[in-house]
Amino acid sequence: MSATPIWSPANAEVTRTNLYDFMAAANQRYELNLADYNELHQWSISHTGQFWSLVWDCCGVIGDKGRRHLINGHSMPGAQFFPDATLNYSENLLRRRDNSDALVFWGEDRVRTRLSWNDLYDSVSKMAQAFSDMGIKPGDRVAGFMPNMPETIVAMLAASSMGAVWSSCSPDFGEQGVLDRFGQIEPKLLIACDGYFYNGKVIDNLPKLAAVVERLPTLQKVVIVPYLRENIDQEPTVGEVDKAQLYCDFIQPYLAKEIEFAQLPFNHPLCILFSSGTTGVPKCIVHSAGGTLIQHLKEQQLHSDIKADDRVFYFTTCTWMMWNWLVSGLASEATLLLYDGSPFYPGGQILFDLADTEQMTHFGTSAKYIDTLKKQAVHPKETHSLSSLRLMASTGSPLVAESFDFVYEHIKSDLYLASIAGGTDIISCFVLGNPMAPVYRGEIACSGLGMAMEVWDDEGYAVYEEKGELVCSKPFPSMPIEFWKDAGDQKYHAAYFERFPNVWTHGDFAEITVNGGMIIHGRSDTTLNPGGVRIGTAEIYRQVEQIEVVLESIVIGQQWEGDVRVVLFVVLREGVELDERLIQQIKNKIRSGASPRHAPAKIIAVADIPRTKSGKITELAVRDIVEGRQVKNKEALANPEALALYQNIKELDD
DSSP, rough: OHHHHHOOOOOHHHSSSSHHHHHHHHHHHHHOOSSSSSHHHHHHHHHHHHHHHHHHHTOOOOOEEOOOEEETTOEEEEEEEETEEEEOHEEEHTOOOOSSSEEEOOOOOOOOEEEHHHHHHHHHHHHEEEHHHTOTTTTTTEEEEOSHHHHHHHHHHHHHHOOEEEEEEOOTHHHHHHHHHHHHHOOOOEEEEEOOOOOOOEOOOHHHHHHHHTTOOOOOOEEEOOOOOOOOGGGGGGGSTTTTTEHHHTTTOOOEEEEEEEEEEESSSSEEEEEOOTTTTTOEEEEEHHHHHHHIIIIIIIOOOTTTTTTEEEEEOOTTTHHHHHHHHGGOOOOOOOOSSTSSSTTTHHHHHHHHHOOEEEEEEEEEHHHHHTTOOOOHHHOOOTTTOOEEEESSSSSOOHHHHHIIIIIOOOSSSOOEEEETTTTTTEEEEETSSOOOOBBBOOOOOOOOOOEEEETTTTTTSSSEEEESSSSOOOOOOOETTTTTGGHHHHHTTSTTTTEEEEEEEEEEEETTTTEEEEEEHHHHHGGGOOOOHHHHHHHHHTTTEEEEEEEEEEEEETTTEEHHHHHEEEOOOOHHHHHHHHHHHHHHHHHHGSSEEEEOOOOOBBTTTSBOOOHHHHHHHHOOOOOOOGGGOOOOOGGGSSSOOGGGGG
């Protein structure tokens, strides 16, 4: 790894960060002498209760903190943070009341709207009254089948204001994919759109919605939000959706008034997220209001340096946990910039148009998006000002070193680039940015405050500058409360605590660097084992992404003659043929950039790569198809038809 940072903050910038102020507050309150991030982090995991209590105060949580801050602090699961506390998630997000922007929404090139803080509060007030009058109570499930638009946030905040449990997925899900999720949690109310825009196309959602509603017997009402149509009430298809009422009619009887925020325990359920579901019916992961709020406040204010009046963007759908993360930005009094549609329609500049027009300060995206900008030679530095942009964050898959170079060379040379990693399982991050420290290419900056992150070998010993299993050895507040209807928490324990008891095993293959940062080499369950040597898939992708004619790739380990051989599938630029010369070029690049063991035994061209709804490639599904096994839940995929490309490939028979 490089000993020279690719970017460093000036001293004046460091002292202006929220993180610097937080370290000073820790020193003052607890009579410490913490001098840098490493010392602050060590204190945060050795004095866990004190740390999270200080986060509550410094980040301004609204609620009654209670006397005890942590009990059973050595049990995982079993630890209880703020067991005496009461709060309301929505109250924390709706703390601001003025006419400045709370939400700004762009829907491809078709729709632009904005809501002030007063508008948002009033909309939530009306929606909450409508929920209450139809009998929604604490613990009831309210589901959203919606784009990333203001009405989705309004519905989520209305539900949580009274203690109802929110769950959502994006409207591009197929009928069975929606039922696999919402069918398990039995919602009483469904908020849905009439359709959506993507890549210049208009997709009508009403026929699919009607089919979904017919198979959700617990629904008492369906509220339809017009997005495609202005005169939706004149559409005959609306009447075909059972129990449906238009959004405007649902809230029309109510006048905005002060919201009665239910004061609920710290661990009261806030939302249900779903695992990807590519290996079976998705797991329903229940997250708490208090744990989600305090973890997001820590990550946003301390690690991302979000302040009041910042303008924060994350490219996400309502399926991905980064949508929940983005929504929590309201608790820091930041304006949320929402975008729904293709990030490359009508061109690769659209999100940077949003950044300049709306004076974006924080730009969140995926590693795949940055790589696609690179492959398409989109250079925003030449076309956009981006003068307000301070931080760019990337997650979804590991951000390779060359993508760090691209950001600083072709997007903006003076910003903090934060590669971050965590997951749906914790609705947050394990490792992320440190605005007080330099950026090293190819590395995630640090373990999150309060997160005791280590890398363990197969025997359970901590290792450094070696690859191993990413674990968290101490409790943290955003651990799931439970899996929905998981008798005796059996699935919950099996998912995280089976391999190393009392230690969270996350399923990432990782390495702690000499700089104290972290590199994620891929998922543990897709780690390749040719000749018994563990290889992370991200190590191969890093090399392949540097070959300009390869648009994207996916790599698997195929069982072969009592061992495992590496098989690489590539999607090539139009007009490019995978001939022997290109095959050797790819192999040589992988050999020289990684190692000879990384070089694939087979390289095969394909037209498409299957991926989940959140854009992650599905190595396990491809491996199952190649090995002749059935993929259990194709509905979890955005493009399930792509799986057929991997069946009965003759080159894999020898």
